[in-house]
Amino acid sequence: MKHTIKVIAFDADDTLWSNEPFFQEVERKYTELLSEYGNAKEISVELFKTEMENLECLGYGAKAFTISMVETALRVSERKVSADKIQQIILLGKSLLQMPIELLSGVEETLKALKEQGRYRLVVATKGDLLDQERKLHRSGLTSYFDHIEIMSDKTEKEYTRLLQILQVVPEEFMMIGNSLKSDIQPVLAIGGYGVHIPFEVMWQHEVVDTFAHPRLKQMKSLVELMDWL
Missing domain, CATH: 1.10.150.240 (Putative phosphatase; domain 2)
Structure with missing residues (x-):
């Protein structure tokens, strides 16, 4: 994988x-x-x-x-x-x-390590209001770590397929990391990509789905675990 x-x-x-x-x-x-x-x-x-x-x-x-x-x-x-x-x-x-931007545990350290390693292209794939998401990304101080930023109106198989076309990669070369099985993981697995699910302490009820196992899905408790796994 x-x-x-x-x-x-x-x-x-x-x-x-x-x-x-x-x-x-x-x-x-x-x-x-x-x-x-x-x-x-x-x-x-x-x-x-x-x-x-x-x-x-x-x-x-x-x-x-x-x-x-x-x-x-x-x-x-x-x-x-x-x-x-x-x-x-x-x-x-x-x-x-x-609202204040409070980075989660291990986020900047992991992004810095990945950037220094140079093995992967790093992307933000988020959904929501364009201006608000741009503002939050800027205030986070993380933009320099990313090679591409994609703000989607929704996270669907169609939108992820379009993103892969923009990035010029095939699904088996793409891995998505996120807290929502519904938005971050299921559509990516459906098109043939890989997913890392890191649950957050609370979840908007619209995003709640039952957990499941999949051969291209990795469960983690924190982003801190990513570097050792890779």
Whole structure:
């Protein structure tokens, strides 16, 4: 397996740095703000429903999440929510655009070692809002380690196939590392590539799937394990 790999691609959110905990904290504050219209679980269920309805037209990221929060507030309150609370919701959403970039354990050390080794082309393959993801990558201080950065609208077999065409490699030369089996691993395995799954402490419910074994899939607890395995 390892001997054919020429490109190692990394997911960004919750693989290189922490992301989902900030969204969960914003959602907690949001449900508190709307507590007169339902308990936290009820509001969260309605919010997720709105997110899924908006996914095709809005995609992923903080901006889409903010619009979904506003739409949900209007719906659960039967349009009685105050302008002041709508403004607070918008500010909650904007706070996600300024969230601190906290690199996960071993990330920079591993990228530095891979770069110095020179055996692989290193790629970021992430999804979400273009401007927000570009901003986070810049603030992370990691861009110099990567040979290519790809920000996708979604992570599908079609999008990964397109990425491989851009990189001019075949599937057996490509390995994807990420925290989401659904987005980072399953589509890559389906087109013939390799995957390294590193679970994160929390997961957005849209990304949750059952774990599985596969001959081209390696499970790790931390990115720290990568260099010894390679």
